[in-house]
Amino acid sequence: MKLSLFGQKFAGKSGIVELMDDLGSALNENPEMIFMGGGNPGRLPELEAVFQQRLEAIMADPAQRHSLFGIYQSPQGDREFRKQIAGFLKQQFGWNLSEHNIAVSNGSQSAFFVLFNMLAGAMPDGTSRAIHLPLAPEYIGYADAGLSEHFFNATRPSIELLDDHLFKYHVDFSQLKPGEETAALCVSRPTNPTGNVLTDDEVAHLDEIARERGIPLIIDGAYGLPFPNILFTEASPHWNDNTVLVLSLSKLGLPGVRTGIVVAREEIVRAFTNANTIVSLACGTLGPALARALFDSGEIRTLTRDYVTPFYRERSLQAVAWFREALGDLPWHVHKPEGAIFLWLWFDGLPISSQELYQRLKRRGVLIVPGHNFFVGMHDDWRHRQECIRVSYARDSETVRRGIGIIAEEVQRAYEGN
């Protein structure tokens, strides 16, 4: 088959595709694998019950059932759902928006693909623009999302060492210098993979820089504010007409229904919708149908506050405590868990690369993600990039505990030179 340039880039072997293939085949070969690698959310019975009841009610009503299965939804998404989301955000945070500021997508991943390529890449004047990631490491799913080469660049973070083996990345504003070629700034908040939550000051500063340059600030709220609210630290939601806030229903427990939500000024939402029509034709109906009532009643706030946030907070505390016990005085650090569903571990001076550690752990029946994959847009030879791994703690506690024990054994072995 003769592939186009697009075909070569997207149908070929990119880093993320290879990694996902490898994780997938490892799981197929050994279903007993302790899977601490992916972004699957944990199972919360309370939320599952809410979605089940909602689905049963829809199925019992022929009219609702027909609008769930039998119609093409508009490419911008169900109007009622967009109104409810806009109303909810306006009422909660006083943001000046309406349904015209909201677009629904088939998962936030596809929204990023459209948004990024709408803003960056080859420009009509022959120049090219890149998406800047102010705080590397960043979400692996951005890598390879650009239609052209050199699509991302990133700023190396500053590192604050804290007590008890904790550390925290900060945006290094002294190094953050977006130029003419910068199309937008993009941050995930909380950050996948680190669990960092950018402070309100950092967000305000990024907002200021973006405005000065006349470029949008994209905030990926897949884990964040205001829902699913997987945050263990105080932070305020942020939006204004220069911000593109991208939300998702996935981490509420609905990754299978593929629902992303873009909140942006009307001009951006219109452009996004046009592109989404070409790519997707229509938006899925299931996510909006399941979640609509939660926004209308405001129940989304209590559900996240009472169940989602505490579930992951407890998990993260427990996982860190187990790592402390298992790794003892080795020269290891864990990023202060402030949100999301992962721990980001840094093994200072580890004699083997994170890729080798990943391979060894895979042989021991534990899947994690080697850290170098997350330094999207960074091309230097910073050793730190080879010293980190991402570990999910969303699975049941017993599995997480066993996985942590095995990770600690392999890390110890590596430090001993074996």
Ligand SMILES: Cc1ncc(COP(=O)(O)O)c(C=O)c1O
């Ligand atoms: C930071 C971040 N952004 C976006 C996504 C994409 O999520 P979805 O396409 O399920 O909405 C993920 C998925 O894990 C993520 O971790």
